Amino acid sequence: MLNEVVAKLTNISKHYGEGELVVKALDKLNLDVHKGDYLAVMGASGSGKSTAMNILGCLDRPTFGQYLLNGNAVEDLSDDELADLRNQELGFVFQQFHLLQDASALENVMLPMLYACITPSERKKLAETALERVGLTDRMNNRPNQLSGGQQQRVAIARAIINKPSLLLADEPTGALDSSTTEDVLNLFDDLHKQGITLVLVTHEDEVALRAKKKALFKDGRIIKIS
Ligand code: ADP
Numbered sequence: 094m095l096n097e098v099v100a101k102l103t104n105i106s107k108h109y110g111e112g113e114l115v116v117k118a119l120d121k122l123n124l125d126v127h128k129g130d131y132l133a134v135m136g137a138s139g140s141g142k143s144t145a146m147n148i149l150g151c152l153d154r155p156t157f158g159q160y161l162l163n164g165n166a167v168e169d170l171s172d173d174e175l176a177d178l179r180n181q182e183l184g185f186v187f188q189q190f191h192l193l194q195d196a197s198a199l200e201n202v203m204l205p206m207l208y209a210c211i212t213p214s215e216r217k218k219l220a221e222t223a224l225e226r227v228g229l230t231d232r233m234n235n236r237p238n239q240l241s242g243g244q245q246q247r248v249a250i251a252r253a254i255i256n257k258p259s260l261l262l263a264d265e266p267t268g269a270l271d272s273s274t275t276e277d278v279l280n281l282f283d284d285l286h287k288q289g290i291t292l293v294l295v296t297h298e299d300e301v302a303l304r305a306k307k308k309a310l311f312k313d314g315r316i317i318k319i320s
């Protein structure tokens with residue numbers, strides 16, 4: 094069903110510091126991400142985009158407010174339960190790829206499955222399929238420093254989708270890429286979206302935002318416009 098809510102943020106605030114020096118990175122933010130959404134998050138630097146993504150990705154917890162992921166209240170979970178949830182339900186892609194330098198592309202993609210109960214041969218097969226999906230079949234045994242930036246980001250995307258997450262989050266995924274590589278990565282996101290993946294992507298580039306079906310504009314820790 095297309096209207097199913099995957100992630101629901103209600104009155105989410107994230108405060109750093111206290112008293113007069115408090116920084117409200119998020120200030121009573123509300124956001125519903127629906128199944129099948131392709132949402133671009135935009136807004137000036139410092140408007141709270143990354144903070145919101147880290148909370149959506151369960152990499153950080155809010156100071157106040159409620160986060161429901163597939164109907165489960167994230168604030169009720171222990172750190173271990175949160176780690177499991179992150180592993181099973183969420184994929185995260187960063188601007189700087191965050192790949193293990195001493196591991197091959199294949200090993201990097203297999204990593205999130207270490208926690209899942211899957212046999213080694215099954216894991217390898219799934220990782221190979223994910224790398225095939227991102228067009229890197231012939232680069233599986235290369236380490237990150239033997240790959241271009243665009244190829245490294247595709248490895249990171251393969252790693253992010255390996256456990257079939259209900260939500261794929263990408264914080265400025267093309268920020269470190271040149272324009273032709275950006276195009277490749279955006280085409281890949283388009284394909285993933287067509288295959289039914291729910292995608293939230295932070296960008297300040299219009300060409301990136303144009304691919305998305307919805308846009309959320311952040312200002313001062315809130316969304317001031319959804320279009
Ligand atoms: P964006 O991604 O839109 O550039 P961020 O979410 O990174 O914005 O930051 C929002 C606000 O929160 C900024 O004012 C930033 O300085 C502040 N901030 C983010 N992380 C921290 C932190 N760990 N400690 C203190 N302030 C922070």
Ligand code: MG
Nearest residue numbers: 142143144264
């Ligand atoms: Mg940011």
